[in-house]
Amino acid sequence: MRRSRNTVLSVISAGVFLAILYMLNMNRAGNGMLISIMQKSAIFALVAVSMNLLNGFTGLFSLGQAGFMSIGAYTTAILLIPVQSLDGVYYMNGINPGIRALKVFLSALPPWFQSVYPFMALIVGALFAAVIASIVGVAVLRLKSDYLAIATLGLSEIIRALFSSPQLDGITNGSYGLNKIPAFPKMFGGLVPPIITPFIVSAVCITLIVLLIRSSYGRAFMAIREDEIAAEAMGISLFKHKSMSFIISSFFSALAGGMLAMYMRSIEAKTFSITLTYDILLIVVIGGIGSVTGSVLGAFLVTASKEWWLRFFDQPLELFGWDVPLFRTGFRMVIFSILLMVVVLIYRRGLMGTNEFSWDRIFGRFKWKRRKVQGGGS
């Protein structure tokens, strides 16, 4: 009965959330900031969850997320830039004739293909990243803890350097970056408007990751995190499971990277520098290493406070004719850092720790409070 209550509550809250999204879609004009923040949060939530799968659940400290995101972003962008815009985008060095021929061929395919094409582009980018991860994984997954972190960090930088190198001008447009990337497509023939698409894609992907974590594979990942030797003695193949986690994490990071390309409409290699990985690591740590709901919550809180809620610290402020000092561009980042320190000091293990959001916990808290009140009265 409790389970059915929880299911009902979950379905209702998902419905409410969707209704809010549809309402925002109706009133786009005044809510541009909110919509854009929420979309970015949805994308970062997916990367954070995929990073959490690797760092939090499998215990592999990897910092290669930005690299895999850039693979997804570039692949998706190259596949999606409309043929008629190609010359404008590659105005300096021209485009590789093979890619142009492929794109001309694809653009001639029937409408039903064109409507699923953006999603196929996302998946192709993700698969490409997964293939790279499976090759690189053979080498880097032999490393442990800090060494793995440094190797993956280096890998991410190598990918970024490759994408901006002049040798790849015809494909990635080198240091000029790519623009004129089409925005989010609509889904199910317009049933889901473009604005809501990233939420649906992220939700589906995160659900898949959660199902994986709850399966026996997920248990094996956690066993590896807890104790490699004991896990191996149970018959869990360390290499197989580590590379599986690495590949799946890279797949979803790249998919989110592709969505980021659609969100930003123009990308360059600099977007995917180490700081992007750190931003995601921040989300994972704030949300709680080993908690999926924590990562989702962290993605929204970090994105919103970084780009929106703290904005007024950047404007000069005058109180009763007194010009408050320090209120100028960049001050919000100081406040943001202080807030982060406070959060980390209060919640040592992130907002959610290793727990997941559950209705039982919320109801349990209410009950506990009520009991305490009754206990005090008697």
Added chain:
Amino acid sequence: MSLLEIRDLKVCYGGIVALNGISFDVEEHEIVTLIGANGAGKSTTLRAIMGLIPIAGGTIMYRGEKLNGLDTQKIVGKGVVLVPEGRRVFPNLTTLENLRLGAYLQKDKAVIEANLERVYGLFPRLKERHWQHAGTLSGGEQQMLAVGRALMADPKLIMMDEPSLGLAPLVVKEIFSIIRKVNEAGVTVLLIEQNANVALKTANRGYVLETGTVSMTGPGRALLEDEQIRVAYLGKTR
């Protein structure tokens, strides 16, 4: 044919010889113990059998099949499991999750449930604590969990590395009665102990390991009465 036949097993760590050609047998339904001081090569023997470390020479035969060079996964699949030294339960997973991990290679859900019932039958305490994180269990309970987790794989041969390590004497007694119970249920036990007294009392046969070689062998009771062993391992003064 013995269940497990070790012939001339050699293991080296870098240049250091850990096992210098040891041979022993484990018959079906027996409890066999390897005793010896620190560094005699007891744990190394078990880890070599499990394929967790490479061996430098010799053969490991299990039911007439060669185990050398096989993956740990395959060896577990054949029914040989290890209860590692120091218990090594997964502290942040629940008792139930720990037990399910023991049956990781078993894909048949019905078999897993049956094994779970059997383990709960042996250790009712684990059933009471099935929702609790393994790290919060007491030392004795963790050892039960480690044994239970190994039993989830439905083993023919269970190998235990120092099950009495760090446990109170009363709990040690309990653990050894559990080992006897497991053995009566038809599982062959290969036991490694520093606590030679209890180990030899429980075991049908014992082998004494000294710096990488087997120095003595015989039925558990006989070894227990041997003057040399009493001096070397049981703390009796001459």
